[in-house]
Amino acid sequence: MYAASSREALDGARVELEAALRGAKGADATTVGTELLSFADTVSDNRTLRTALADSATAPDARADIAKSLLDGKVAPATRDTVASAAARQWSNDGDLARGLRTLGREALLQSAKDSGNLDTVEEELFGFAQLVKGDPELEQALKDRTRTAADREQLVKTLLNGKVDPVTEALAAETVASTDEAPGDALDQLSELAAGVNGRKVAYVSSAGELSAKQRTDLAAKLPTIYGAPVTLHVEVDPDLLGGVVVRVGDERIDGSVAGRLAELRRNLK
Structure with missing residues (x-):
């Protein structure tokens, strides 16, 4: 859960993301979602960058400019502007900024499923996979085993789901298992709830x-x-x-x- 200031920051950045995805330019939701998740990984792994983008002692416009200078020409304009909007806002801590970018990336991928008419399927598949993981102690242990690299755990999910579910389901489930500190089944349940929220439910x-x-x-x-x-x-x-x-x-x-x-x-x- 986010503290109050981080919830407000996430809501504000979400407005920027939604405007980009639904605006006249029609940014590609799959591209934006994938790029946001990739940058969230970078921010999570780089404390110096995380601090620079979330330091309340730095002016909001200056933090936004840092994000733009890092991303301009390397990602879609909608991705760059969403990150800049997030950086300009007040987060409770720098970890919440990284988590917020990850949430926005997931929502963008879910929006891509909604645009293609597949969001109901993705939501059901995410819930089904969560139940499968929760019901199989050996699988859940393998997915949360920190002696395995994140890439290894991500690949395990992709191997399990490849060709059996919607590509968005596979991408989100693999990313979530690789990045979460929670029990994988619970994290997947939360992802299913996020899908329902994007669907207005x-x-x-x-x-x-x-x-x-x-x-x-x-x-x-x-x-x-x-x-x-x-x-x-x-x-x-x-x-x-x-x-x-x-x-x-x-x-x-x-x-x-x-x-x-x-x-x-x-x-x-x-x-």
Whole structure:
């Protein structure tokens, strides 16, 4: 999570990115996304550069000029301007700037999937891969093993997914596993949520004691948007420990309608 000033900085840079991708010049989202992710890697690995681009003691215009001088003629103008816009903003720390550039790069690639009509597929594939990783301890260990290089872990993901998923899914999943410090399954889940956000939706993680029927899924899909005021994507997992009912999580909010949850509440009340 970003601190307040970093969230504002990210939102401001996002406006620049969206204007570039949707403007009259029609910057290529795939190119911009790939370049932003590459530069995010550079910034993450270079403390001197990271400090220069995020140092609040330097005037915003001067920080933007540093970014432009580094990137002018080497990347697409939209990439250069997005990085310059990010550098000119106030971040809580220089690490957040690097993370912000990475988020913007991922959003640009997701926008490319949306432009081609494939974003729903990418979102579903990212969620499916996250569940695969979480359900396979050996695979998750291999993907988070820091004795392996980032390039090695990235290549492992590409080998697993090559030809089986949309190219954007493969690129984002590989990049995320290579760059994250979190558990790979959780990082991939967050990437799926980011895809839903680009699609204008929230993600509802639904845990149920057994498989939901088509009617139950339809009813949930109809009710949740009225609660959260936005279209909702359902990601359903089976958890027999719930004994019955469902647990729904959207963002930080959790609705526990499970038998196990009611029993736990009863125990607390009895105490």
